[in-house]
Amino acid sequence: MRRYALFSVTDRTGLEDFARGLVGLGWEILATRGTARALAAAGIPVTPLEEWTGAPEILGGRVKTLHPLVHAGILARPTEADWAELAAIGGRPIDLVAVNLYAFEEAARRGSMEEAVEAIDIGGVALLRAAAKNFARVIVCSRPADYPLVLQALRQEGEVPLELRRRLAAQAFRLTAWYDAMIARYLEGADAPSSPLPEMLLLSARPVIALRYGENPHQAGAFYLDPFRSLPFEVFQGKPLSYNNLLDLEAAWRAAQDLPPPAAVIVKHNNPCGAAVADTPARAFRRALAGDPESAYGGIVAFNAEVDEETAEALREIFLEVIAAPAYRPEAMAHLARKKACRVIRMQEPAVPCLEIRSVLGGFLVQTPDREEDDQGAWQVVTRRPPAASEWEDLRFAWRVVRHVRSNAIVLARGRQTVGIGAGQMSRVDAVRIAIQKAGERARGAVLASDAFFPFPDGVEVAAAAGVTAIIQPGGSIRDPEVIEVADRYGMAMAFTGRRCFRH
Structure with a gap:
């Protein structure tokens, strides 16, 4: 029985070699109009598909492979009944x-929506799905990289093994699923979603950075990006980014973007260890570094303002893995070039993601991001003493920072500078103790932000004993009256935001 191969390709990489190899093995080539012309020009025997079906391409090429002879030829199984029915037509x-x-x-x-819609493939997707469905008999090649594998198998064994055909079918279905998900994502972007959470979760992304490994050397890792988003950063110098670098970079950049400029945020192991706002980026960095210089070693710093020469000089005072900023002055880059191993990155503000997604228990947790602006008019002073103007300024700053600290989270701040951070603790009072330990004497006169309510008064008592003067927290504990009573007893000011900001 003659063997037929059907080609319909826009990417003609490897096409001539593959088709010529099949012809050399006795195959006959069928092809849609454009592909047939390319093969004929290369001297390869080919039958245009419209001659084979007797039906011309119509509607500007939108209908050319949607024909019973084509799909019956692909979907027919090697049974007497199917062969007889195929022969009958x-x-x-x-x-x-x-x-x-x-x-x-x-x-x-x-281009425009009209151009994008015109580029939605119908016949190609149908061909791939039909061939992949019947992989027990049909070989499906959905990318040029498949051609050498198929040709080698045919030359060596006379047939493509079932296991390889199965893998090729899986690759074809993966491609069509990704393609349809990409189209759905594009069309959804035309209008605001009717619900914040989708009825069906569709993921479409390409690997854009191959990482040496994941969190640890024995784990594979890569950075995937939505096809309609550009890489939100440019690496000017330094070693390739790692998996952990990217996690910390995102944490530092998001925190810096949440503060008024010029600000600097230093992140270590996905948690801020120092943050500050000042009159210059250099001063902001030095104050952020002073928050916890020991933890900052080997960390990542993000700025929300241009890095100038003075800032670049300050950055040379400590070893850092990554420096990120929206812009750099030429003289600053000249200084930073001496830190050859350090990655220097120019950041662009990425589009705000509609959803945050994590894999867990074989499924996905999906939520809307915590990006809402604080309604400070809804904040409530619950103690007899209201915060002083300077305390309010620091409370607002501390509240912005604590949103980016892993819970249970406590931030101590003074003069719009963190002086102690307690992160990721199982007990809130332990988070307070760690923040105070980090602050030392600087805790006296500082304010405190907590990402969730105090379940017991002990955290407030520990803070008061260290000299903390004001607290901002969501409130909502059944023991709020006891917590407020302790704050009043020590003359502290306390405000409730009414909104929790956990970050697990």
Whole structure:
């Protein structure tokens, strides 16, 4: 029985070698109009598909492979009944399908909605799905990288093993699933979603950075990006970014963007260890570094203002893995070039993600991001003494920082500078103790922010004993009256925000 291969490709990488190899093995080539012209120009025998079906391409090429002879030839199983039915309509079995899909992603990035919709492939997706469904008989090639594997198997064994055909089918279905998810994502972007959480979660992303490994050397890692988003940073110098670098970079950049400029945030192991706002980026960095210079060693610093020469000089005072900022002056880059191993990165404000997604227990946790602006008009002073003006300024600053600290989270601040941070503790009072230990004498006269309510008065008592003068917290504990009573007893000011800001 003759063997037929059907080609319909936009990416012609490796096409001539593959088709010529199949012809050399006795195969006959069918191809859609554009692909047939390319093969014929290369001197490869080819039958245009419209001659084979007797039906011309119509609607500007939108309908060319949607024909019973094509899909019956692909979907027919090797049974007497299927062969008889195929023969009755004048069809012949197609044993290999090689298809590329229209470049929808490029069209969607480049042009209008009309151009993007025109680039939605219908026939190609149908061909791939049909061939992949019947992989027990049909070989499906959805990318040029498949061609050498198939040709080698045919030359060595006379057939493509079932296991390889199964893998090729899985790759084809993965491609069509990604393609459809990408189209759905694009069309959803045309209007605001009717619900903050989708009825069906569709993920479409490409690997854009191959990482040496994941969190640890024995784990594989890569950075995937939504096809409609550009890489939100540019690396000017330094070693390649690691998995942990990217986690910390995102944490530092988000925290810096949450503060008024010029501000600096230093992150270590996904937690801020220092943050400050000042009149210059250099002063902001030095004050952030003073918050916890020991923990800052080997960390990541993010600025929300341009890095100048003075800031670059200050950055040379400590070893840092990554420096991130929206811009750098040329003289600053000249100084930073001496830190050859340090990654220097220019950040762009990425589009705010609609959803935050984590994998857990074989499924996904999905939530909307905590990006709402604080309604400070709804904050409530609950103690007899209201915060002084300077305390309010520090409380607002501390509250912005504590949103970026892993819970249970406590931030001590003074003069819009963190002086002690307690992060990721199982007990809130322990988080208070760690923040006070980090602050030392600087705790006296500082304010405190807590990401959630105090379940017991002990955290407030420990803070008061260290000299903390004011507290901001969500409130909402059944023991709020006891907590407020302790604050009043020590002459502290306390405000409730009415909103928790856990970050697990």
